Amino acid sequence: MNMTTKKIRTRSVATVALIVIALITLAACGENLAPPPQKPSTGEETRARHVPLEGQANFRDLGGYETADGRTVRWGEVYRSGELGQLTEEDVATLESLELAAVVNFLLPEETEKHGPDRLPESTRSVPAAIISDRAAELTRQVHESIQTGDFGAIPPELNPEFHRILLEDGKEQYAALLKEISDPANRPLAFHCSHGIHRTGTATAILLSALGVPWETVRADYLLSNEYRLEEIGKQLQKVKKMAAESQGIPPDDVDMTNVEAFYVLDGPYIDGVLERAVEEYGSMEGYIRDGLGLTDEEIERLREELLESPVGQR
Numbered sequence: 001m002n003m004t005t006k007k008i009r010t011r012s013v014a015t016v017a018l019i020v021i022a023l024i025t026l027a028a029c030g031e032n033l034a035p036p037p038q039k040p041s042t043g044e045e046t047r048a049r050h051v052p053l054e055g056q057a058n059f060r061d062l063g064g065y066e067t068a069d070g071r072t073v074r075w076g077e078v079y080r081s082g083e084l085g086q087l088t089e090e091d092v093a094t095l096e097s098l099e100l101a102a103v104v105n106f107l108l109p110e111e112t113e114k115h116g117p118d119r120l121p122e123s124t125r126s127v128p129a130a131i132i133s134d135r136a137a138e139l140t141r142q143v144h145e146s147i148q149t150g151d152f153g154a155i156p157p158e159l160n161p162e163f164h165r166i167l168l169e170d171g172k173e174q175y176a177a178l179l180k181e182i183s184d185p186a187n188r189p190l191a192f193h194c195s196h197g198i199h200r201t202g203t204a205t206a207i208l209l210s211a212l213g214v215p216w217e218t219v220r221a222d223y224l225l226s227n228e229y230r231l232e233e234i235g236k237q238l239q240k241v242k243k244m245a246a247e248s249q250g251i252p253p254d255d256v257d258m259t260n261v262e263a264f265y266v267l268d269g270p271y272i273d274g275v276l277e278r279a280v281e282e283y284g285s286m287e288g289y290i291r292d293g294l295g296l297t298d299e300e301i302e303r304l305r306e307e308l309l310e311s312p313v314g315q316r
Contacts, residue, residue: 050229053094055086058197058229067213071309077188080205082197083107085116096121104178104192106131106200129177131200133170139163150245152260159264161274167203168278175207176294183304198226206275210286212305216276223272234265
């Protein structure tokens with residue numbers, strides 16, 4: 001278990017309280033935010049993996065997950081996150097306590113220019129790994145335009161899995177480099193991130209956990225944790241979108257049909273399934289994608305597993 005687990009556990013009661021308060025606040029605002037589908041329970045391990053940061057709600061440890069052969073992903077080695085440009089000084093100190101060696105950043109240069117570069121400890125190396133995808137950019141433009149106009153029919157629920165399907169192909173170079181970066185102990189502990197820690201980061205996490213032999217059900221559960229950690233952020237965004245749509249359409253906010261936009265912001269398990277479906281269609285399996293799509297050798301995959309997995313006590 002990582003060095004900060006005990007510290008984080010002491011905040012568990014406060015974390016649960018904040019979640020409850022956020023839910024009550026959203027209900028009072030009339031957001032009608034549906035409970036995250038297939039949301040995992042907020043157990044001790046779920047709270048332990050969350051690293052509370054004022055400037056980024058979705059920073060979390062990928063340790064503790066069990067593989068199909070009974071091994072466990074080591075704590076304190078790899079983290080996933082949203083953008084890190086808005087961190088406070090206290091947040092930076094928290095990252096320093098994690099002894100992060102490197103942070104891999106999937107953001108485009110224009111995103112970094114708009115929101116600011118990552119705020120990291122001086123000892124942490126920043127690794128730019130922008131995923132440039134014309135197809136993903138077009139879908140993003142479609143989402144932004146739909147939100148601006150209030151025409152939510154242009155963002156059906158199918159859009160989320162499509163993002164993941166596209167990124168599996170268009171991000172192959174960056175995802176292959178990420179796995180190789182992680183396999184080198186000199187680069188760990190390591191964190192990787194995009195803007196909200198959902199699409200680019202969610203796809204990367206699905207690939208990494210699959211390469212380690214973690215069952216897909218667990219990959220799904222990890223993906224859905226973004227609903228939990230981003231609950232307050234999602235509520236604020238939906239409230240803003242509803243207000244914009246009401247003004248655009250000239251109707252009361254309560255009359256805005258938020259079905260599609262809520263389905264876009266509140267993640268569902270089948271969204272990340274787009275990764276698995278695409279891998280099976282093109283490569284026969286996730287294992288086939290990692291070997292043939294990313295070009296990792298059996299030796300490289302085994303090295304990654306040896307570095308990040310530990311066997312049960314009493315077993316070698």
